Each structure stands twice: as C-alpha cells, then as structure tokens.
Amino acid sequence: MAEAELKSSEVKEMNTKELSISSQEDGEQAAHHGTSYDARDMHRLGKKQQFQRNFKYLSMLGFTSTLMATWEAMLASAGLALVDGGTAGFFWTYLGSSIAFSTVIASMADMASMAPTTGGQYHWVSEFAPRSKQRFLSYIIGWTSALGWQCGVAASAYLVATILQGLIVLNNETYTAQRWHSTLIMMAVLLISGLFNTFGAKKLAMIEGVILFLHIIGFFAVVIPLWACGPSNSSKRVFTEFYNGGGWSSIGSAVIIAQLATVFSFIGKSPDAAAHMAEEVQDASKTVPRVMISSVVLNGVMGFITVIAFCYKLVDLDAALSSSTGYPFIEVFHGATGSKAGTTVMVLIIVLLLITTNISMLATASRQIFAFARDDGLPFSHVWQKVVKIGVEIPLNGIFVSMAIPVILALINIGSTAAFNSIVGLLIAAEFTSYLVSIGCILLKRLRNEPLPESRWSMGKFAIPVNLFAVVYSIFIFIMSFFPVSRAGLSLVSMNWSSLVYSVIMGFSVVMYFVSGRYKYKGPVVNIRRD
Template identity: 35%
Template sequence: MDDSKLEMAGDATKELPMAESQKSDSDLPSGRVSRTKPRLERYLGYLPMLAFAATTQASWESVGGSLGAVFMNGGPVALSYGMLLSFVGSLSLTLSMAEMASIHPVAGAQYHWTYEFAPIAPRFLSFLQGWITVIAWWANVAVGPYLVGTEVQGLLIQNYPSYVAENWHGTLLIFAVLFLPMLVNIFARRLLAPVEILAGVIHLLAYPAIMVVMIVLGQRHTSEFVWAKFVNDQSGWKNDGVTYSTNDLDHCLIPGFDGVIHMSEEVKDAPRAVPQAMVWGLTTNALLAYGFSIAVLYTMGDYQSAANSPTGYPIIEIFYAQTGSKAAASAMMLPMLLAGCYSSFNVLASVSRLTWAFARDEGFPFSEFFSHVSPRYKIPLRSLFLVTLITVLIALINIGSSAAFNAVLSLDTLALYASYLVPIFFILIKRIRTESIAWGPFTLGRWGIPINVFSLLYGTYILIFLPFPDAQPVTAEGMNYGAPVFGVALLFAVIDWFVRGRYKWQGPTVRWTPK
C-alpha cells in the first residue's frame, strides 16, 4: 500500500459505488442519492504528526495537573506503580487502534472501524459509535482550556492571597485559551505543521529544565516513601483496592490516542505515518511522564501541604516548596500552561475533522451543511465553528454550576474508552474466527490476539472504576456524573437512530484502497 487513496461515494469526478465491504441490514433503505463528497488536502508529514500525537496527550504536564486525585487515593504508590500499569494498558490500546488506523486511516476512525468489523448490525452499531465518539471529543475540547484556566487561578491565589476565584473567571479564561487555536485553525492552516513541531520542541526542552530544578533544589524523600507509602485515609474509601483503582489512572496517561487518527485524511502516507506517530508519541510521553512522576515523589517536600494546597493544584505548592519563590514556581508552571494551549490547537483541529467526517457520512441533522469544506481556507470551517460554539456553551455552564460543568467534562474519558473497546472487540472476533482482513503496513501479526485481549481487559477495568467518585461520603459537588451523562448520550444516539438515523445512515462513505 505504498500508494493509496480514499474512494468516496459520489466522487467529484465520477459516482463511485458503495464501499465494497458494505454490509446490509434488514432495515437498509432502498436506494440512495449520491452527492459530491468533500475532500481535504494532504499536506502533513510524519514529523508534524509525531509532534501532534505527543503534544495532544502532553503527558508529563498532565501528570503535574492531576496530582490532587492521586494524592487523595493511593498516594505515592498509586503514582509510582500506577504509571507502569497505565503505560502498558495505554500502549496495548494504542497498538490495537494503530493497526486499524493502518487498515483504514480515515477521519471517522472508531465508527468507521466498527462498521467494517462488526459481525452483526454494522449500521446501527457504527451510528451509535459515531455519536459517542463525537460527543466525547466535544467534551474533551473544553478540558484543556479549563485546566489552563484553573491553573492560572491557582497561581493567582498563590501570588495574591486576597484574590477570590469565581466560576465566571474560569469561563473567561477558557474563552481566552480557545480563541488563538481557533484563529490559527482558520487563517493559518499551513502553520499547523510548524506549530506542531515547535510545540513538540517546547514539550521536550522544558522537561530537563524542570527536572534539574526539582532534583537540585527539592527536599529528598526516602525510597520507602516513593515505593511503599500507600495513602488510604484521605478519601473515605475503606477498601484498599477501590482506593487504588479510583486514583484516576487515566490521568497518568490521559486518553486521546485517537486524536491524530482524525487528521488522517490530511496526512501523507497515512497508513504508515499515523500508526507510527501514535505509538512513538505515546511511548515518548510515557517515558517522560514516568520520569517526572518519580522525580516529583522524591523531591516534593511536605506531602500534606501539597495535597491540601489552597491553589487546588499540588504541583504549584510543590514547585514553591522546592524553590522558595512564588515567582520561580509561577515560571515552572509556564510549560504546563503552554501545554494546555498547544494541546488545544490539536484537539480543536482533530475534533473539527471528526465532526466533519460524521457529517459527511450523514450522521448529523443538517449533515450537508456541516460537511462543507471551505474552498478558501481548505478546512471544514462550519464544523470548526460548530465545535467552538459547543465548547463555548459548555464553558457557560460553569458560571451557573461547577457541578453541572464537571458532569459534562466527566463524559470525556468514559466515552472515549468505550469508543476504543468496541472496534477492538470486533477485530478480535475476526482474528479468532480467522476471517480475512486486508492488513495495512502496520500489523501486530501473531501478537494481535494477546494485545487485543489485554487492551480489552485494561479498558474494561478503567470503565468499571472511572464512574466511582473520588471521595466518600458522596456529595452533589463531589459526585462523579460520568456514567449517567454517558447513559444520556447513549440514549440520545439510540433515539436519533430510530427517528432519523435508520433512514439516513448507510455507514461510512469512504474506503481506503490502493491506487
């Protein structure tokens, strides 16, 4: 597959048949009107995509921002050992999806693979998968700006004790962080590649600078503290297994492995470049994140002071304890703030392509409108505006209720993991049945079955404990609303299927084929 292309129903030059793997359901509507399907320009190479994958997850910066949950549930042991489990599990998921991305490197990703590999009801299952994936990523767009905003508020609390953080301050900061990525995505599409490389360089070079400061100035803890101290008296959970499992392992290596896949239709030699970017991006992030985690534990200073930081972020208190200077602590936080910003460039680009792809396949109401590609800017401009508008609306929720806002954000990780497991389960079935699969250049070979099985076990473990609240007793503010919000999203998708989808949705209209 050195030379490949995307075939689309209703190509601009001729009307192509449905994809050769098109499956039929009993409710398949009779007849279909083909229309011109928009395409995107391929201009991104491997290096920008590697940087894209690495900076979208921004793992070591994200670990610094998520220490609060880990310190409450499990403490040092949960971080030092949990990171290892998270890396192995995340790598198995990434390898499984990278293999499918090599077979079908298309923007629709999970819902496309579900359609291709589902043994039954491919139209229905891929339609639900499409909605779940899109809704999960819509929620994800707000996460990066929210973390940057609240970290800025934490620095204000540390530097100006009289400052009182308000929800509307956080909302305005979300808008500010979202504004520049939106402008760059619209007016400077060609700058996306150099911006990705620059962000990758910052991501790598800031790391040794932060590590040197921590190692040289930080107060030393013993190896017993790092590798044997288990905190089980902070969250209210009585069972040690539950305490450990609710330490938000997903934050050790945040999900989003599929972010780069949704850019596939703008990537040169996508069957090779995209899987390699996914795997090496995750591996690089994992090594950096683990080194950072161990360095933090050895040099963090007083545990309780960090865990109970009035800033809301233990890492801010840790940097202050290490340097003895509020200005220095603020400077050390700068790479983490930048990570949230350049991650937003990636996420906004990726989610707009995913939204566009689902609209192109008639998954949305008004699909023809949102599947439009701007001839001037060469991007799905209307889908980009839709994603931005949804993020603005989500951010506005924070003004009225932080609990409702967090409920929406909690959908992100839960729904993403669910979207990963479905196509992996289906391709595993095809493997076990030894059915024919047109493998791409990146394949797991004989390791496919064990890697797929382990990724399903790990993902199921994450899905079980993700909905658990961080602390007991459960309050309205502390409740984890991920499961009920996910249930509402799934119910919405089912209703839309019966009202509209079963008449409109015929599965993905693209297929990757050799020239």
Template identity: 25%
Template sequence: MSDRDISKTPDVYHDFNHDPVTSLLVEAPASDHSMDADELALVALGYKQEFKREFSLWTTFSLSFAVLGLLPSFASTMSLGMGYAGTAGMVWGWIIAMLFIQCVAAAMAELCSSMPTSGGLYYAAAVLAPPGYGPFAAWLTGWSNWIGQISAAPSVDYALAAMILAAASINNPSYVPTRYQTFLLTTLILIVHTAISSMPTRWIAKFNSYGSVFNILALFITIIAIPTGTLNVPKFNPSSQVWGDIYNGTEFSDGVAVLMSFVGVIWTMSGYDSAFHLSEECSNANVASPRAIVMTAGIGGVVGWFLQLVVAYTVQDIPGIMSSNLGQPWASYLLQVMPQNTAMAILALTIICGFSMGQGCMVAASRVSYAYARDDCFPLSRIWKQVNPYTTTPVNAVIANGVLGILMCLLIFGGSTAIAALFSIGAIAQYVAFAIPIAVRVFFVGNRFRRGPWHLGRFSRPIGGMGVMFVLLMLPILCLPTTVGSDLTAEGMNWTCLVYGAPMFAVTLWWVIDARKWFEGPKVNIEHEIYNTTFDGVPSSETVVYT
C-alpha cells in the same frame, strides 16, 4: 456485485474462505488525474481526497504529542492520581495502567494502517462489525468518540485558565479568582484556539510542531529542575515511602484506590488517536499515522512515568496540596518544594504547554466532527462538513466545536464537582470508542482482518484482547465516588455515569426509535463496496454500495 474476474488478480483477490476481510474497492474509479499511493489508499476506502497532505510523520506525532500534553495533563489531573492513592499509586499505578494502554494504542495503530481515514475508529467499527451490525457499531463508536473529543479542548482550557489565575494569586495573595473570571478566561482561550484551528493545514502543522518541541523541552526542563531546585531536606523521600506508602484519599480499599488513580493516566494518555483522525492529511498515511500513534503512546508513557517519579520523590505534604487555597494542586506542589521564582517559572512553562495542548485538542476534535458530518450524523451536517475553499480546512466544524466548548464551560458556575465531569468524559468516552472496533476485530473478525503495512503479526489478537479487557475493567472503576454510605454527598458524587451515560443513552434511544431507519454507516463519496464476495455461495455480508 462486480462482474470483474477475481481469478485474474490472484495477488489481491482469492477465495474468501481464506482471505482477510477487506474494505478495498474492486475497481478504482475513473479519475481525471494520476493518483499517488496515499490517494489510492483513500479511494480504496471509498473517499476522495479533499485535504492537502501536508502532515508528515514528525508533524503528525507533534500534534498527537501536543494533544497528549504530558506536563499540563499531569498538572490538570494531579488531584486524581496523587489524591486517590498517593505516591505508591502514582508510580505503580502509572506502570500498570501504561502496560495496558500500550496494548490499546498498538491495536488502534493496526486499524489505522489498514483504514487510514479521518473517521478513524468509527469507520473501522462499521467495516469490521458482523453483517447487519455495522451501522449500529459505527453509531455507538462515533458518538462516544465525538463526545470525548469535543470535551477535550474545554477541559484543557479550563485547567489552563485555572493555572493562569493561580499564578495571579501567587503574585497577589489577596486576589481570589471568581467563577465568572474563570469562565471568561476559558472562553477567550477557546476563541483563540478556534481561530488558529481554522488556519490552513500547513500553518496548523507548523504551529503544532513548534508546540510539540516546546512541550518536550519544557517537560525535560521540569524533570531536571524539580530535583535540583528542591528546598527539601533531605532532597528526596525514601524509596520505601515512595513505593510502599499509599495515601488513600477514598473510602475504598487501597487496591481499589490505586485502580481509581488510573483515571489520571487514562485521561492523560487519550490523545494518541489524533494521528488516526489526521491520516487524510498525512503523507504515507498507512505507515506514518500508525507509527505516530505508537510513538506518542510509547514515548508519552515512559517520559510521563519519569515525571511521576520526580514528583513522588519530592512531595512533602499531600493533604496540604489537596486542600490548598490556590485550588490548583500543581501550583501548590511547586510552591511546597521550590523557591517561588523557580516555581513560577515552571508554572509558566506548564501554562504555555497547556495552550499548545488545547490547540491540538481543538484540531483533532474538528477533524472528527468533519468526518461524522460528512456521513450526515448530525443535524445540519451539510454545514459542518463543508471544507473552506481558502484554507482547505473544515472551518465550520471548528467553529461549531468552539461554541459547544464555551457552552460546556458553563459548568464552571456549578462548582468544582460539575466542571470535573469534563475530565470524566475525556477518560471514559474515548476509551469506550477505542475498545469497540478493537473488540470487533479481535473477537468477531479474527484472522479475516486485512492488515495494512504496519501490523502486530501473530500478537495482534492477544494484544488487542488485553486492551479491551482493561477498558472493561476500568468502566465501573471510573464511575466510583471517593466516599460511600452516609458520607456520600452531591459535592463528592462521581457524576461520570450521568454526564457520559445520559447522552449515550439518548443517542442509543435515538437509534432504536429513528436513526436505524436511515443511518447506514460511513457514507463514502465515491462508489464503494465494503464486502464483495461470498462464503460458499452465501454473501459474507450484505453488499452495501454507497454513492
């Protein structure tokens, strides 16, 4: 405990019975240079500045929006939204899911404003958890987030490779891509993304800024081009059909089928946390980073719904799209409603956007890996947490993620069901990681939470609570197969429980057997006290000093 006289600084330190939970330092450490507001905020959280702050609000939003990748995300998950519940599921499902996803994003932004570190949700879970549970909360949050993050780039790059090969099949109908060719092309894309993500922060920021601008332009071009270039007669389906007819591609009730279609929305809308992980490289981070989170989720939600509407009003034969020999529903849909040349142009735009999206996913994942390696969570963490002196970026972490991504893509040889597991992980792992610190903040910390300059005011707890309830509802829904009973086969099985549950069970068992003995949560690199006062003479939590 510090011997500082708390009463001398009434603007910061008050009676803890009425004061929010804080992760601020009692005293700033000595420094050989003057620190700006961003560095002071990071020091208050227990870390020293190691990255250059060359991301702005715009470039942070650009990378988050690139990771979101509405156009390639929709193209990659079209079989989930349209295939499970048809057009009614697309338009209604997107609206319902997005209302709750906005709650999750807003609650996350509030955490980011209070604790703008690259560890993000993992750090927040450690700080906010009840006494004695901080390390375990951080352990579960960190591993779930990391699993979701490292699977993002491989899943996006696999979908990108599938679209490229589908384009080749359209131009040459006799060409049928093999699994080996799909794997090699996916591997090549992952290697390119690894190289770009190892560049200096300034270059990455510019690359993703250009990519985000292209993503936005391509999205609007697509939304305009489809209804104007469609060959349908009449051009649009009647509203009663679009909003009322459910093409149920499952053996469950229509209501459950609509809920199952949320997996496409959730997977698409899981990139907004990238701004949290880039906060140590962003200027004015405790304002710009949460704004970038909310902007990404809000703009992505509205524009994404317009894309859903355009497709829902023009699609003609959903079963034909789902069973097309191209193996890529987006390409099949474009050929169904547009002339081939126009369809190929839109497909080309989607491919370029997909490349930008995969690049953003690789950058975000590398920052998460770096943050967790910095706290010695992984074997050989001393290697993965190194910052390259020339690029000032975590090159080793980028390379490790690239290698893991290539290994994950070996699932391609197991068939479509096996590789689809990557998308399942992206949906369920990320939102579990999102929900844990939000739930702790809402149900355990309550009004003792020390807000940052961006916050939700009196709506903070209700909004966060609705977000957590939504995630709890979707956990079993995301694990349902499309068929049941005697119709259920290994090919039609939903392997999410195994692909996500097995590694999470393993890390939980690791915690019980060994990790709880040495893992103490975020190991900050300057002296730091997470809690520093008492409740009526009783410590409010164990005083944890990290050095």
C-alpha cells in the same frame, strides 16, 4: 560548431527547467493528494481527497505528543492520584496503567494502518463489525467519539483556566477564584485555538513541529529545577507509602480509583488523534501507526521521569492536597524552589503547552465532526461537512461547533465543586466506549478467521492477545470512570455527574438512530471498494 554547442546547451537548460517544474508539480501533488498508498487507501475507502496532506512524521508526532501532553497532564491531575493512593499509589498506577494502555494504542494503530480515515473508530466499527450490527454500532460510536472529543477540548481549556487561577492565588493571596473567571479564561483559550485552526491552518503542520520542540524543552525546563532544588523524600516513602484520603474500604480500592488520573494523562486523545487527522497526513497508512506508537513511548518516558521527580519532591502531602491554589503540583514547585517567581515561570511553561494541546484537540474534534457529518451521521450534516479554503481546506463549521460545545459542557458542570473530575470522567467513559467496541469488532473478526484489509503496520501473531487484553482493560476503565474521587462525605455537590451526562447523550443517540439515523445513515462500509 559553436552554434551546435549553443543549441545543445539551450536544450539541456530547457530540459532542466522542465524537470524542475515537473518536480515542483509532483511536490505540490504529493502535498495535496499524498503518496500512491494514500491514493490507493482513499480509493478503497470510497472517499474523495478534500484536504491537503501537509503533515509528515515529525509534524504529526508533534501534533499527537503535545495533544497527549502526558507529563503536563500528570502534574495537573496529580491531586486525583494523591488523594487515593499517595506517592506510592501515584507511581505504581502510572507504571501499570501505561503498560496496559499501550495495548489499546497498539490495537488502534493496527486498525489505523488498515483504514487510515478521518472517521476513526466509527469507520472501523462499520467495516469490521458483524454485518447485522454494522450500521447501529457505527452510528452510536460516531456519536460517542464526537462526545469524547468535545469533552477533551473542554477539559484542556478548563485545565488552563483553573491552573492560571491557582497561579494568581499563589502570587496574590487576596484574590478569590470565581468560576465565572475560569469560564471567561476558557473562552479565551478556545478563541486562541480557533484562530490557529482557521487563519493559521496553512502553517499548522509547521507550527506542530515547533511545538514538539517546545514540548521536549519545556520538560527539561521544569523537571531539572524540580530535581535540583529543595528537600527530597526517601525512596521508601515514595515507593511504599500509600494513602487513602478518599475514605475507601481499603488501600487497594483507593489505588484502583487513583489510576483514572493516569488514564486521563494518557488518553490525551493520542490513540485516535492521528487517525482523525489521517486524511491530512502523507503516507498515512504507514505514518499514522508509527506516530501513535512513537508518541506513547516519548510521552510515557517523560511522564515516568516527571512522576518520579514529583513524588520525591512531595515532602508534605497534606499541604499539597490542601493548597489554596487548587493544584498540588503548584505547591510542590513552590516548596522545591522556595520562589514564587521561579514557580510562576515553571507553571507558565505548562500552561503554554496545555494551550497548544487545546489547539490540536480542537483541530481533531472538528475533523471528527466533519467525518461523521460526511457519512450523514449528524443532524444538518450538510452544514457540518462543509469544507472552506482559508489558505488550506478546513472544516470551518466543524471548528465552530467544536468551540461552542465545550463552553456548554463547562456550564453543565459549573455548579459542582467536582466539575473538573466530572468532565474527566465523561471524557474517559466516552472514549473508552469507542475503543472497546472498535477493538472488540476486529478481535471478533480475527477469532472467526475472517479476512482483513492489507496493513503496513501489524502486530503479527501478538494481535489477538493484545486485542483481548485491550478489550478487558477498556471494560474495566469504562466502569471505573463513573466512580467519584472520594467516598467520604459524598454529596450531590461532590458526586461524579459524568454518568448522568453520558447516559443522556447515549440515550439521545439511540433515539436519534431510530427516528432518523436508520433511514439516512448507511455507514462508511457501503462506500468501500472490495477490489
């Protein structure tokens, strides 16, 4: 009897161990291949699972929220909004732009649920565009999206560099900011991002969860003392007094230009960042769109509170705009706290968060390069699509090229006093081109009542009006992105040269298509399985 009980106990113990091992294997399998939905999506898209799916909802929310960095970017780009609009223009353009831009994000989330792939916009264009235009449009958008991401990496690194220089000026009036100094700081930021994306890649998902916490805590650490300290403006001044420092023909014209600052803070790449990381996200067709919507809500609310707090504390507009630091928000922080030490701590919190933004941007930019190369869209595609395992699988060569190009972009603009504005304009133009064409393609498909892939996140009956508004808004912002900040005193130095850089890149991509692209590039649509 005792022997029988012993054997029974051994059997139960063996079964428990087998179940534990099986569960562990299932967990490892899920981490690499994802859910059954992920397997189904990759099968339909005709793609091989090459990356581990380490990201879940919270870690991906941290990734996109800190990458978007709306409240931090609103402060950093406040000078652009204040010159053309003042505090009232700043507030109302933020409110209007955030509502309008949400239609773009919702449209992108819809497509991301249908086709959760690292390719993002160029893939969606390839799948949803009219058959005769699929290959050409997809190729051009692939180049445009890649351009936008490289500009994003450059812009965030450049922000960190110049804000640090402004902080040095605040604490040391004898320091003279040199452009080569900012270039060196930018290179240091890119090096840090590169280390996190290579040797730290295995823990990147966990790190992004921690960064989300810092993103929220940092918001309170900056906004609470800003609200509590120093004198405040009247509500009438904050919400009704506009300013036209750019010399435009009317306040209305100035405010239209000023909204580019808001668009820059929202564009933080969130609309397609999650999409470009989709092949590393578990249950991507559901998680990715949820993350995209959640990040814009979270960042939108924090940005709204930050803008109000900033405008109430901006008691001297002229002093802020003429600040020796180069950034009005540093001047406002100093005026509110009356302390250089307190201002330094608040600004360093923002700098730290912007560095984490650069880490996420570099990760996503490298995935965009990898995806487009995987579909033979780039010269030497076999080099850029290479995946190397350093703890986890990463597109190592894509990371390297995404570190090198931003330095070149910074050097292109280094001779202009409007260098940052030109980079921002180029970023906005490039990204809105990809938004416009991809959303336009799915809108056309809906208007023609053509079948679409199954979606786990949908706008339902609101899809057509939301897509339509997003297309109109994208056209408008695309045109505005090439305007200079100021009409007064316009010269070769202060001109927004992003239009020239954009034209050169677009022209180059068209030439590349007819020279080699039309022979090598077929577009991801050819790999899609219709079953």
